[in-house]
Amino acid sequence: MYRILVVDDEQMIADGLKFLIEKGTQDCEVVGVAYDGAEGAASALKLKPDIILTDIRMYEMDGLEMIRRIKQVGVPARFIILSGYADFSYAKQAIALGVEEYITKPIEEEELYGTLRKVCLSIHQQKLKEGRLTSLEETMSEYDQGMKQY
Template sequence: MYRILIADDEPMIRKGLQKLVEQSGLPIASIRTAENGVEAMQLIREERPDFLFSDIRMPKMDGLELCREVAEMDADIQMVVISGYGDFEYAQKCVSFGVKEYLLKPVNKNKIQDVLEKLIRLDVKQRSEAFVPVSKLENWVGEMDEAIWTLKETEIASLLGAMKSELDAYRFKLSRICDVLGELSTLLSKRLNTRDVFTMSSQLTLEGTSNEEEAWERFASSIRQLMADLKAKRRGKLKDPVEEAKHYIEEHLAEEVSLEEVAEHIGLNASYFSQLFKQSTQETFVQYRTRRRMEKAKKLLEQPHYRITDISGEVGYADHPHFTKTFKKYAGCLPSEYRQRLGIE
């Protein structure tokens, strides 16, 4: 299943392209759209698409600059440039950025289908040519399994370094590295669970990874978390990192606690923690913290002796107008109106 991103500043063209892709009948997992290159880059960082369709002329960041930035990310995203007839020579400059296809406007269903089929064939070919032998993966997993089970942190660090050096020799794109690390994580959990002593589960999340170093750091963090879980299980005490984070947030609702601070408190990489938290709660760190603040504000508003200005401080808002605006967005009414509904003057 493939993920597609369409970047074009004209709403009708965006919708038209989206419809043509949907009608292709090919295995499409998701289609997202962006109004310009800046928005497209934000969406790419959140979730890497497999294919990018980009107009050449867009405000803020044009298609040429967008393709250049994507190429620098080394993200293994197959790019298609869409241009008007007069822009075709300009569009050809994108060839140095790895653009696979050019489409001249107007675009029709047959053109889109042909391009998508070509991109999919190319993707299948690249994936079949880029693989790590199963025997090597099994050896790595076996060594990590033993080191984790015996809690040899130094040996784990050495193993990770050796694995990275070997994988670097393959010169994989970021997406393939993430595939390999994800496969290793899955195999490792299965291997640990064959011991039938404790249930072990890796919480590796690689969606939104922006570079190779971040991918390896998330993988290493997940290994460290497995070891921490194993230590805790052997002592009869196991702390869930997300529940520990929630507890910390709850105790510091009146303060401007950052995601980085909470991640450091529970001993996780900030980027890895962010992904883990969202995966577990279905909310971003900021969304969760805001919701908990507003829920606490409601409880305090239900107690007549609290002044509204004091309540804003109690839930971490030094700027009272910002508190009232946030509360209204969350509850659908101002704090004073909320009290009036309860009959509190």
């Protein structure tokens, strides 16, 4: 199960996204909804989601600043940006922050589901690589221990 935090200052949109995700995905669970960037940053620290779906322009703190703060404290979440603005400067800043995807509003259900599948697959592949690396490290450690006995 992939844990998702939804952050949008428009409560109807945030709650609607939560509903769509819970209705249309089997591998995703919305673990929290926040209604501004500051609340989103605090929720990310507490909930440690795998994916954060966030609006860019919000009161209190915008989505890009929230992402910066979350990354600074080391929460390893993946980010999907939602925006009603197809402004290239936002997309450029998002790319610089390592955002996985950028979706413009209004959001199409199939685009949302496709984007979530893509990000979940990326997380799954990373976990597989990390598992193989851990297994390799364990094998090497066992080999080193065996060689010390000779």
